[in-house]
Amino acid sequence: MSKSNRRNWFGGSNNGRTVTVIEPEIERTQRRKAKIAFFVTAIVTALLAGTVFSSYVHPILGGFLGLLAGVLLGGTVAVLIIIWPVLRIIWHWLPEILLGCFLVYGWTWLMGATPVWLSLLILAVIIGAPSAIGPARRAVLSAFWCLTVRHRLRMCFAAFIAHNRQRTLPFILFAKPTPAGERVWIWLRPGLSLSDLEQEGQTQKLAVACWANESRVTAASRKYAALIRIDIVRRETLTADVLSPLPDHVPDDMPATALASPATPPVGLNFADVPGPRTKRAPNTNTRARIPRNPEPSSEIDPSDYA
Amino acid sequence: MNAPFDAPPSVPVGTGMSIYDPILIGIDEYGLPVHLPLIYHNILIGGEPGAGKSMLLHNIVGYAAMCDDCDLVLIDGKQVDLGLWRGSAAEFVGPDLDHAIYTLERVQGVLDLRNSYLLDQRRQKIERGDGMRPLLLAIDELAYYAATVGTKIEQEYFSALNRDVAARGRAVAVIDVSATQRPSSDIIPTSLRFLFGWRFAGRCVDDSSSDVVLGHGWAGRGYSAAKIDPKNRGEGLLLAEDGIPTRVKGAFLTNANLLRVADYAAAKRREARDTPPNLRAVA
Ligand SMILES: Nc1ncnc2c1ncn2[C@@H]1O[C@H](COP(=O)(O)OP(=O)(O)O)[C@@H](O)[C@H]1O
Numbered sequence: 140m141s142k143s144n145r146r147n148w149f150g151g152s153n154n155g156r157t158v159t160v161i162e163p164e165i166e167r168t169q170r171r172k173a174k175i176a177f178f179v180t181a182i183v184t185a186l187l188a189g190t191v192f193s194s195y196v197h198p199i200l201g202g203f204l205g206l207l208a209g210v211l212l213g214g215t216v217a218v219l220i221i222i223w224p225v226l227r228i229i230w231h232w233l234p235e236i237l238l239g240c241f242l243v244y245g246w247t248w249l250m251g252a253t254p255v256w257l258s259l260l261i262l263a264v265i266i267g268a269p270s271a272i273g274p275a276r277r278a279v280l281s282a283f284w285c286l287t288v289r290h291r292l293r294m295c296f297a298a299f300i301a302h303n304r305q306r307t308l309p310f311i312l313f314a315k316p317t318p319a320g321e322r323v324w325i326w327l328r329p330g331l332s333l334s335d336l337e338q339e340g341q342t343q344k345l346a347v348a349c350w351a352n353e354s355r356v357t358a359a360s361r362k363y364a365a366l367i368r369i370d371i372v373r374r375e376t377l378t379a380d381v382l383s384p385l386p387d388h389v390p391d392d393m394p395a396t397a398l399a400s401p402a403t404p405p406v407g408l409n410f411a412d413v414p415g416p417r418t419k420r421a422p423n424t425n426t427r428a429r430i431p432r433n434p435e436p437s438s439e440i441d442p443s444d445y446a
Numbered sequence: 447m448n449a450p451f452d453a454p455p456s457v458p459v460g461t462g463m464s465i466y467d468p469i470l471i472g473i474d475e476y477g478l479p480v481h482l483p484l485i486y487h488n489i490l491i492g493g494e495p496g497a498g499k500s501m502l503l504h505n506i507v508g509y510a511a512m513c514d515d516c517d518l519v520l521i522d523g524k525q526v527d528l529g530l531w532r533g534s535a536a537e538f539v540g541p542d543l544d545h546a547i548y549t550l551e552r553v554q555g556v557l558d559l560r561n562s563y564l565l566d567q568r569r570q571k572i573e574r575g576d577g578m579r580p581l582l583l584a585i586d587e588l589a590y591y592a593a594t595v596g597t598k599i600e601q602e603y604f605s606a607l608n609r610d611v612a613a614r615g616r617a618v619a620v621i622d623v624s625a626t627q628r629p630s631s632d633i634i635p636t637s638l639r640f641l642f643g644w645r646f647a648g649r650c651v652d653d654s655s656s657d658v659v660l661g662h663g664w665a666g667r668g669y670s671a672a673k674i675d676p677k678n679r680g681e682g683l684l685l686a687e688d689g690i691p692t693r694v695k696g697a698f699l700t701n702a703n704l705l706r707v708a709d710y711a712a713a714k715r716r717e718a719r720d721t722p723p724n725l726r727a728v729a
């Protein structure tokens with residue numbers, strides 16, 4: 140069997156083609172890391188625990204106990220490291236998993252506890268109320284978008300954000316609804332930085348992938364450069380006029396102001412009314428206009444323009 | 447009548463507003479009010495024609511005009527916007543470069559006076575309640591003076607004066623608020639642009655213009671004023687206290703309200719000026 144179509148763990152065979160959840164390189168590095176971690180943890184724990192046990196029981200017995208503790212702890216650490224990619228996937232789908240469990244067990248429990256007609260009625264109310272009540276519907280929708288955005292962002296990161304050598308992706312922490320869209324916090328892994336997300340056109344790609352209008356990235360913490368924040372904007376919230384509070388400071392008994400002189404007729408304001416060629420030029424002896432300049436100043440990047 | 451003493455009823459009472467307090471300039475994406483503490487800061491306002499630069503200036507200048515403790519120096523190449531606040535201004539300059547230069551020289555004189563006073567007092571900074579009135583210098587259509595009329599030497603002198611006010615004015619409570627469409631280096635020298643700590647970018651034509659207002663690199667992170675809907679006047683990106691641009695919708699004043707506020711502020715200032723100092727102390 141050639142290496143390329145070797146079956147991976149968590150890779151199932153599907154119509155003869157392998158569906159891979161965890162890529163081979165990641166699996167290899169994961170295994171190596173696990174081995175190293177196992178031995179380091181096991182040796183250190185064995186030595187420490189052996190010394191401690193020896194002062195309570197017979198030294199040889201203590202040594203064995205220490206060895207046992209080392210193997211147990213090292214094994215646990217190694218297993219955690221090996222299954223870390225799976226843990227990450229579980230973290231990633233945790234809201235959906237919890238929701239699924241809740242639905243399945245909730246329904247079973249409901250059916251068991253109440254007559255069928257009452258269960259159906261409760262179900263109808265649970266589904267019907269949010270779709271009828273505006274705020275509830277919006278809350279459900281924004282929760283839906285928060286869940287969706289986390290998965291869309293992960294797809295983006297896998298597709299086009301620069302990877303580091305171990306091909307670890309940014310860790311997506313939480314998403315929170317905002318009036319304009321969602322705000323997602325990301326923990327960058329070694330090898331990535333905010334500037335990877337700032338590359339030309341990168342934020343537009345994020346917006347496209349999230350089915351949004353705009354996206355913006357910034358550092359989210361003054362302490363950790365790895366913690367960044369992505370704002371997804373999918374709704375325009377600033378369309379309504381905002382009235383300035385200044386007029387509220389003016390007392391009501393202030394006499395209404397008339398326009399300065401409404402009687403002045405607008406005459407003598409056209410081109411023909413401006414005197415013809417002047418004998419003397421206006422004091423505008425702007426010499427710069429005659430120096431040939433770049434035809435289109437905005438098309439080129441003038442470094443002194445950015446301050 | 448149980449008044450403790452017979453003060454004439456005409457003693458003016460101020461509006462109770464102070465330039466040391468933050469100015470409400472609009473709301474952000476969350477619907478929360480955005481306050482801009484302007485004292486000890488300078489702000490540069492950019493954006494395409496019709497972006498709402500002058501409306502933001504109306505908010506700022508209007509607030510300052512209503513304050514009991516602030517003097518106004520207004521320079522507007524287009525006259526019509528800041529001209530409304532003429533009645534409250536210590537000096538109003540229309541499209542006249544000589545007048546603008548002369549006025550900025552006077553402001554520079556204020557800086558020198560205050561700095562030598564502070565040196566005498568062995569202090570570094572003017573603070574609330576120490577008797578010196580903060581001064582708001584607002585310039586609309588900056589490009590008119592800095593790149594359009596006059597000779598190159600005069601324009602450069604104007605920019606140099608503006609730079610001096612922005613640089614040295616901070617500690618002596620002189621606030622520089624300048625607005626222009628695209629503050630690129632041919633309009634405002636880069637060294638002057640750096641002195642404006644805070645920026646407001648109304649809608650811009652392209653990402654590079656937005657970066658010229660806000661600073662290099664913001665468009666790459668998605669903070670570009672070119673993405674603002676051109677029909678949504680008054681929306682812009684404000685780069686102030688947080689260090690991250692925030693989307694802001696500027697507050698709006700109808701023309702009638704503008705006139706009302708301007709007339710009231712002017713009347714209040716006239717009243718205060720005409721009151722003898724001993725009565726002012728009572729009030
Ligand atoms: N905050 C705002 N809310 C609603 N409309 C605004 C706002 N700011 C500006 N406008 C509208 O846009 C027009 C142009 O604004 P203006 O401030 O004169 O632009 P600029 O000075 O940038 O050329 C105004 O006449 C006003 O009708």
Ligand SMILES: [Mg+2]
Nearest residue numbers: 499500527586
């Ligand atoms: Mg204007």
